[in-house]
Amino acid sequence: xxxxxxxxxxxxxxxxxxxALHALEPAEEALVAAHLHxxxxxxxxxxxxxxxxxxxxxxxxxxxxxxxxxxxxxSVTSARRAAPxxxxxxxxxxxxxxxxxxxxxxxxxxxxxxxxxxxPAGVEQALAVANSRIG
Amino acid sequence: xxxxxxEARSSAPRLDRWQDTSEPTPAAASVVKxxxxxxxxxxxxxxxxxxxxxxxxxxxxxxxxxxxxICVDEGLAxxxxxxxxxxxxxxxxxxxxxxxxxxxxxxxxxxxxAVDAVRKEATVRRRTVAAPxxxxxxxxxxxxxxxxxAMERVAAGQVRAxxxxxxxxxxRMLALSYxxxxxxxxxxxxxGVPLGTVKSRTFAAVQxxxxxxxxxxxxxxxxxxxxxxxxxxxx
Numbered sequence: 001x002x003x004x005x006x007x008x009x010x011x012x013x014x015x016x017x018x019x020a021l022h023a024l025e026p027a028e029e030a031l032v033a034a035h036l037h038x039x040x041x042x043x044x045x046x047x048x049x050x051x052x053x054x055x056x057x058x059x060x061x062x063x064x065x066x067x068x069x070x071x072x073x074x075s076v077t078s079a080r081r082a083a084p085x086x087x088x089x090x091x092x093x094x095x096x097x098x099x100x101x102x103x104x105x106x107x108x109x110x111x112x113x114x115x116x117x118x119x120p121a122g123v124e125q126a127l128a129v130a131n132s133r134i135g
Numbered sequence: 136x137x138x139x140x141x142e143a144r145s146s147a148p149r150l151d152r153w154q155d156t157s158e159p160t161p162a163a164a165s166v167v168k169x170x171x172x173x174x175x176x177x178x179x180x181x182x183x184x185x186x187x188x189x190x191x192x193x194x195x196x197x198x199x200x201x202x203x204x205i206c207v208d209e210g211l212a213x214x215x216x217x218x219x220x221x222x223x224x225x226x227x228x229x230x231x232x233x234x235x236x237x238x239x240x241x242x243x244x245x246x247x248x249a250v251d252a253v254r255k256e257a258t259v260r261r262r263t264v265a266a267p268x269x270x271x272x273x274x275x276x277x278x279x280x281x282x283x284x285a286m287e288r289v290a291a292g293q294v295r296a297x298x299x300x301x302x303x304x305x306x307r308m309l310a311l312s313y314x315x316x317x318x319x320x321x322x323x324x325x326x327g328v329p330l331g332t333v334k335s336r337t338f339a340a341v342q343x344x345x346x347x348x349x350x351x352x353x354x355x356x357x358x359x360x361x362x363x364x365x366x367x368x369x370x
Binding site: 013014015017018021022023024025047048049050051052053054055056057058059060061062063064065066069070072073074076077078 | 182184187188191195196197199200201203204209212213216217220221224235236238239242243245246247250251291292294295298309312313314316317318319320322334335337338341344345348
C-alpha cells in the first residue's frame with residue numbers, strides 16, 4: 001500500500017473519498033480501510049469527506065418521523081432500568097421490534113425487553129424479521 | 136467499519152449547530168443552559184435515559200430526513216434511525232469526542248446504515264433514477280413536514296447552493312453515491328462513464344465543494360455559529 005503522506009501525491013486519495021462516501025465495493029473497501037491506518041493524508045481526506053458528507057446530510061429537506069419511532073427508541077431506556085416492565089410502545093408495535101443486530105450481546109439485552117412479553121420464540125421471530133430488513 | 140478521525144477534524148466546521156428546531160434558538164440560549172452533545176453522550180454511559188431523549192430531540196429529525204432521503208421507504212428509514220440510536224445507547228463509547236463532532240459521527244453512521252439498508256432492499260428505491268440533486272435544475276422544494284425555519288437557521292441553503300455550483304457531471308457523481316447509495320462501480324454502469332472517471336470526478340466534486348463552502352461560509356463561520364448556539368450566558 002502506498003504510505004506517502006502528501007495528500008496531493010498519494011495515489012489512494014480518490015479511494016479514500018470513495019471509502020468515506022461508502023461507495024466502494026466490499027473488497028475494495030476493506031483494502032482502503034487498511035490503508036487509512038497507514039496513511040495519515042488519506043485518513044485526513046476521508047475524515048474531511050465524512051464531515052462534508054454530514055453537511056450534505058443536513059441539507060436535505062427536513063421530515064418529521066413518526067411519534068412511534070421516538071417511543072420505540074426511548075422505551076429501551078426504561079426497559080434497561082426496570083426490567084421486566086413491558087413498555088407500552090413495544091406492546092402495541094410488535095411488527096417493529098427494537099433490534100441490535102450487530103452487537104455481541106444483543107440477545108441477552110433483548111431478552112430483558114422481549115422475553116417476558118413474547119417468549120423465546122417471539123424474540124427469535126422478531127430478530128429474523130429485523131435482520132432481514134437491516135444487515 | 137469504524138469512522139476515521141484524526142487531528143484534522145478539529146479544524147473543520149462544527150456541525151453541532153444543525154439540529155432539530157426543538158432546541159433553543161440563539162435568543163433562547165441566553166436563558167437556557169444547553170448541554171453539549173458530547174456531555175449527553177457521556178451520560179449515556181450511566182444509562183441516562185433523559186440524555187438519550189435529548190439527543191433524539193436534537194438529531195432525530197435530521198437523522199430521519201437523511202435516512203428517508205436515501206431509503207425512500209418510510210419504514211426502512213425509521214428502522215435505520217432506530218438501529219443507530221440503540222447502538223448509541225448500548226455503546227456510547229463508540230463516539231470519541233476527541234476525534235470530531237458528534238453530528239458528523241452520527242450522520243455518517245446514519246448514512247452508512249441507510250446505504251446498507253437500501254442495498255439489501257434495492258427494490259424499494261429508484262436505483263436507476265438519478266438523485267434529484269444530480270440534475271442541472273435541482274431546486275429542492277421542502278416536502279410536507281419540512282421545517283423551513285430549521286433550514287434557514289443553519290447553513291443548509293449554502294450547502295445546496297454550493298452543490299449547484301459544481302459542474303453537473305461532478306454533482307451527478309456525488310449525488311448518485313451519497314444520496315443514491317450507489318457504489319462507484321454501479322455509477323459507472325448507470326452513467327456509462329468509465330470507473331476511473333467516476334472516481335476522479337467524485338474526488339474533484341468533494342474537493343471543490345469543500346472549497347466552495349469554505350469560501351461561502353468562511354473557515355470559522357460554522358464554528359462561530361455553533362459556539363453562539365451553545366454559549367451559556369450567565370444572567
